[in-house]
Amino acid sequence: MDTRRLRFLLELSRHGSMRAVADVLGTTTSTVSQQMAVLAREAGAPLLEPDGRRVRLTPAGRRLAEHAVTILAAVEAARADLDPHAEPAGTVRVAGFATAVRRSVLPAAARLAVEHPQVELRISEYEPHEAFAALLADDVDLALTYDYDFAPANADPAVTMSPLWTSRWSLAVPAADAAAERGEDTLAVFAAFHDHGWIVNSRNSADEDVVRRLASMAGFTPRVTHRADSLELVEDLIATGPAPAVGLLPADRQTKPGVALLPLAAPEVRQRAFACTRRGREVWPPLALVLGLLVR
Known part of the structure; x- marks a missing residue:
């Protein structure tokens, strides 16, 4: 052909x-x-x-x-x-969650514009399961996904997953409820807020899986009262929501007044980010270039 x-x-x-x-x-x-x-x-x-x-x-x-x-x-x-000196050229379609786009894709795009102007990025914001489905449907070339060590994603033999980063997460609570000393025992921290409402992601089940698994280990069933995709909205619901509520947020996040982050260290809750490609396609020079920038 x-x-x-x-x-x-x-x-x-x-x-x-x-x-x-x-x-x-x-x-x-x-x-x-x-x-x-x-x-x-x-x-x-x-x-x-x-x-x-x-x-x-x-x-x-x-x-x-x-x-x-x-x-x-x-x-x-x-x-x-x-021709090893040939300049990579082409359009790379990227789908990923907002944090990964801001943290990894936009800096890579800035470098490409200066160093490899013939490589163009087309970026779509998707939650992990949406990005993964788009990758398998060949609607995108690169999917940025995440899971948690307490809720690992299922591996697909058709996909290569390259680790990007790992970040610790904490329990975000109303500042007024954070005064009591609880240490960093994760199950004790969860148990202390068993009677609060719990906030989980509205578009991705991994966050809820972590909450339910740790709550079960702490001896209770969480009462999910809110579902939100935006981390800013999670903070708003905690700080000024209609009833006391708690939820997971990145441990290094600078929160607004009225929200406190309680460490979760025993065990830790770690989010893991990945760059996913269809197996064998990462050798395409523009995609290999972008993937290399993200992984580095």
Whole structure:
């Protein structure tokens, strides 16, 4: 198969219309249509089917598009091997949670703009399970995810996970309720707030899994009263919410007045961040460059 035709197929899987593919690749819609017809004959299976006034990929077309990513990445890697001084170029689609975007992606983007201007980042904010699903669907090239040591994510053999960082988390409580000395025994700290409402993440279950697991070890079932994705909103609910509530926050966070952080050291609660790629695709030079910046 001609790799140029695979590029047409891959772009069609990403953009959904022949006109969009023609715009991206600088050609005409008739050329796109002709190349797709030739590719279907080469593949020995229909790759497109009508979808109203547009077209969509058949199951065979979707499978071939998945292979096209790996094939084209291998071709790029081969070219880079033959010309090690070649400048990486291309668009890398990144999906990740807000903290990872701020902490890792934006500094990397700033370096790319200066040192590798031909590599472009397209950034989407997603919670870990959303980013992971987008990665498996080939909607993004790189997914930034997290889990907790008390609620580890399930490994997927199709994905390579590169560790980024680990951070300690604390229990955030109303400042007025934080005066009593409890030490850093995590279960004792949890037990002391068993009658408070508990705040968990509204879009990701890992935080709730940690809360419920530690509460169970401390001998109670937490009463979840609020669900919030924003850490700022978690603070607001603790400081000025309708009833006393507590929740997990990063241990190094500078909280607003009215919120106190209680250490959790025995056992610690650690959040672990990862950069995830489809296995084998990390050799594509633009993606390898971005991944290297993030991991470093």
